[in-house]
Amino acid sequence: MARRARPVLGRRGVPLAAVAASALLLCACDAASVDLIPTATPTHEARPAAEAAPVGIAFAPLSGTPADAAALRHPSLAVKIDNHWDARPQIALNRTDLVYEELVEGGLTRYVAVWHSDVPDQVGPVRSVRPMDPLIASPLGGIIAYSGGQQYFVDLMHATPLLNVVADEDDGTLFERADDRPGPHDLVLAAADVVAANAGLAPPPVQFAYGTADPLAAPSLAATPTSRIELVFSESSSPSWEWDPTTYAWLRAQDGTPDLEASGERIRATNVVTLRVAIEWPYEEVPLTALTGTGEAWVSAGGRTAHGTWTKPDAGAPITLTADDGSTLRLAPGNTWIELVPNEGSAAFAP
Known part of the structure; x- marks a missing residue:
């Protein structure tokens, strides 16, 4: 907010001689004969200024950006996201903290996308788990969501400390099929609902070290x-x-x-x-x-x-x-x- 300019008080243009004469008269007067204008007495009791409650500022562990500490007290959500050309455009990738891109069969890639500091309502399209995903997601803790997968790979993921949210095991409340996308690249997850339902899980630990906006200048x-x-x-x-x-x-x-x-x-x-x-x-x-x-x-x-x-x-x-x-x-x-x-x-x- 711009600071309001304080008015400058100037002289009224009274001749200097008159000012000097007035000063001499005041000095000659007895102090008791000078009537001082009384100051108005307040009619209400003075109250102390209200103190604003302190706001805790922290840094998001997966992005290094400043944030309200209270807003970070929830787990991260890692989701297996499709990158087949029929799966594009994906939902809310620009709101991620981290995205891991990995090679899968057929020479294609898929993502393990991670949301924590900014969790959208929906993400997707969601696809199946792969054998390296436990290695990627385990350090994050929190939640991992995927559509399913080969049973051995699903078992590997269930063996991690993460909470598994799997479309094959869902009762239809968290995953839905988008009408405007071709199957099987149409599975969408209610991301914010998943995080809210498991808000008691611990936030993720820091994964990388952060510096300035130009951290490679040295x-x-x-x-x-x-x-x-x-x-x-x-x-x-x-x-x-x-x-x-x-x-x-x-x-x-x-x-x-x-x-x-x-x-x-x-x-x-x-x-x-x-x-x-x-x-x-x-x-x-x-x-x-x-x-x-x-x-x-x-x-x-x-x-x-x-x-x-x-x-x-x-x-x-x-x-x-x-x-x-x-x-x-x-x-x-x-x-x-x-x-x-x-x-x-x-x-x-x-x-």
Whole structure:
């Protein structure tokens, strides 16, 4: 609010001689003969000013952005989201804190999308679980939602500490089929209802370290200016990101076409974290992303990219990002996409 200007009090233009004469007369008068104008006596009792209740400010654990502490006291919701071309545009991806993109059968990719600081009413389309999803979601705690899957993969997910919300086990209150989408890419989850019904579960722990809006500026990180990120998961999947300095965000494309969500907005991210991962095949045609151990990593934020390594010692541990100089690779506060690019694929960062 603009501060109101205080009026400047000036002289009335009375001649200086008259002012001086008046002053001499006042000095000559006996103090008792001067009538002082009485001050009005208040007719009400003075009351102390009301004190506003303090508002607790915290930082969202999955995005590093400031938020009302009370609004963060609920679990995160991880959802298996379809990325088949018939599933696009997906619902509410720009309101996620984290999105993990993984290779699935047929050379396509799917997402594990995570909402916590901003939970929408609906998300989707929801698809089935895959064998690497317990490795991705376990460090988050909270809730995991999916449509179903091969029984062995479902059993793996049920063995995690997460609350499983499964369409195959739903009574029809949380999942519904959207009339304007082709099946099986039409399953929508009532996300806000799921979180509200399980609000007593613990909030997620921090997954990544956060810094400033330009966290890669330190010369020791040797970050390079980046205008475009080109990723290849397979012959069928080639997502890319381009840096937009006007919105200070990475804008996503798939197979050379701008990638939109259902709101009509271009899918965007504050950070893009690219991890090179091994792909194993213990389940015949279903690939398994090996997400424990260590590997090559890049963090792209603020129009720069820094190189380093990722480490994840076990299923319950979060991913640790370390720069080539040994320091922690920090992200900018905001949403993050984690690209789990196969070693057989490629990652390129254009200046």
